[in-house]
Amino acid sequence: MLAPEITRHAAAQARWLAVEAGPAAPGAQIAWALTPVRTSFFQAHSRPLADLAEIVKRPDSMASAEPPEAPSRGTPNPPGLWTGARTCQDWEMPNRADALALLEEHTKTDSLRRHGLALEAVMRAAAARDGGDLELWGITGLLHDFDYEGHPEEHPFWGRPVLEGHGYPTEVVLAIQGHANFSGVPRESPMARWLFALDELTGFVMAVAMVQPGRTVSSVRVQSVRKKLKDKAFARSVSREDIAQGTAELGLELDELVQLVVDALTPISSEIGLG
Numbered sequence: 197m198l199a200p201e202i203t204r205h206a207a208a209q210a211r212w213l214a215v216e217a218g219p220a221a222p223g224a225q226i227a228w229a230l231t232p233v234r235t236s237f238f239q240a241h242s243r244p245l246a247d248l249a250e251i252v253k254r255p256d257s258m259a260s261a262e263p264p265e266a267p268s269r270g271t272p273n274p275p276g277l278w279t280g281a282r283t284c285q286d287w288e289m290p291n292r293a294d295a296l297a298l299l300e301e302h303t304k305t306d307s308l309r310r311h312g313l314a315l316e317a318v319m320r321a322a323a324a325r326d327g328g329d330l331e332l333w334g335i336t337g338l339l340h341d342f343d344y345e346g347h348p349e350e351h352p353f354w355g356r357p358v359l360e361g362h363g364y365p366t367e368v369v370l371a372i373q374g375h376a377n378f379s380g381v382p383r384e385s386p387m388a389r390w391l392f393a394l395d396e397l398t399g400f401v402m403a404v405a406m407v408q409p410g411r412t413v414s415s416v417r418v419q420s421v422r423k424k425l426k427d428k429a430f431a432r433s434v435s436r437e438d439i440a441q442g443t444a445e446l447g448l449e450l451d452e453l454v455q456l457v458v459d460a461l462t463p464i465s466s467e468i469g470l471g
C-alpha cells in the first residue's frame with residue numbers, strides 16, 4: 197500500500213505526463229514516466245518502480261488530465277513549458293506548506309531561509325503586477341535556492357529531480373534552473389525572468405536595509421539603493437551585472453523593481469530579520 201503522499205505526487209506526475217503525451221498510448225506515457233528523473237522520487241522512498249507504472253495506468257489518475265487548452269509545443273527546451281493559464285488549484289502540486297517544509301529540510305541557516313522567504317514575498321508581488329499565479333510564483337521564490345546549502349557545487353542541478361519528484365510543474369523547475377545563468381536554461385516565462393531579476397536585487401535591498409537606523413526596510417529609498425549599487429565595496433558579493441541583466445530582460449526600470457522589493461518586504465520584515 198502506497199503512502200497517500202506518494203500516491204498524490206505520483207498522480208500529479210501522471211497528469212503532467214498526460215499533458216505532455218497528449219493522446220499517446222498509455223504504454224508510451226508509462227515509458228515517459230519511467231525515465232530516471234521521474235522515478236527518482238520513488239527510488240528515494242524505496243518504492244518499487246512498478247508502483248509508479250500501476251498508478252499511471254489507473255483510470256482515475258488520468259481522469260482530470262485534460263488541460264483547458266493545448267500546451268505549447270515545439271520549443272527547444274526540456275518538455276512541457278506550459279504557457280497557458282493554470283493555477284495551483286488546477287493541478288495537485290505541493291502547496292506552500294509543502295514547499296516551506298522542503299526548504300527547511302534542506303536549509304538550516306537563518307540567512308538562507310530568510311532569503312527564500314524574501315524571494316517568496318517579492319515574487320508574489322511580481323505575480324500581482326503581471327497577472328501571474330501568486331502561489332505558484334511565491335513557491336518558486338521560496339524554493340529557488342533550496343539545494344544551495346547542502347549542494348553548493350551542484351546547485352541548482354541537484355534540486356531538479358527532487359522538485360520533479362515532488363510534483364512541481366515544469367515551469368517552476370525551469371524558472372529555478374534558469375535563475376542560475378550558468379545552467380544554460382533560458383528564461384522563457386515571465387516568472388523565470390522575474391525570479392532572475394529579483395534574486396540579487398532582493399539581497400541587495402536587504403543589505404541596504406541592514407544599515408538603516410533600526411534595520412528598517414520601509415525606510416529604504418530608491419535613490420540610496422542606486423547610490424549603493426555604484427559603491428563596489430558595499431555588499432560586494434551581490435552581482436551588479438545580474439541585476440542589470442535581469443532588469444533589461446524584463447524591460448523595466450530599476451527604480452520600479454527596487455520599490456516593488458521594498459514594498460513586498462515591508463510586511464514580512466520581522467520574519468526576515470529586519471525592522
Ligand SMILES: [Fe+2]
Nearest residue numbers: 311340341395
Ligand atoms: Fe537566491
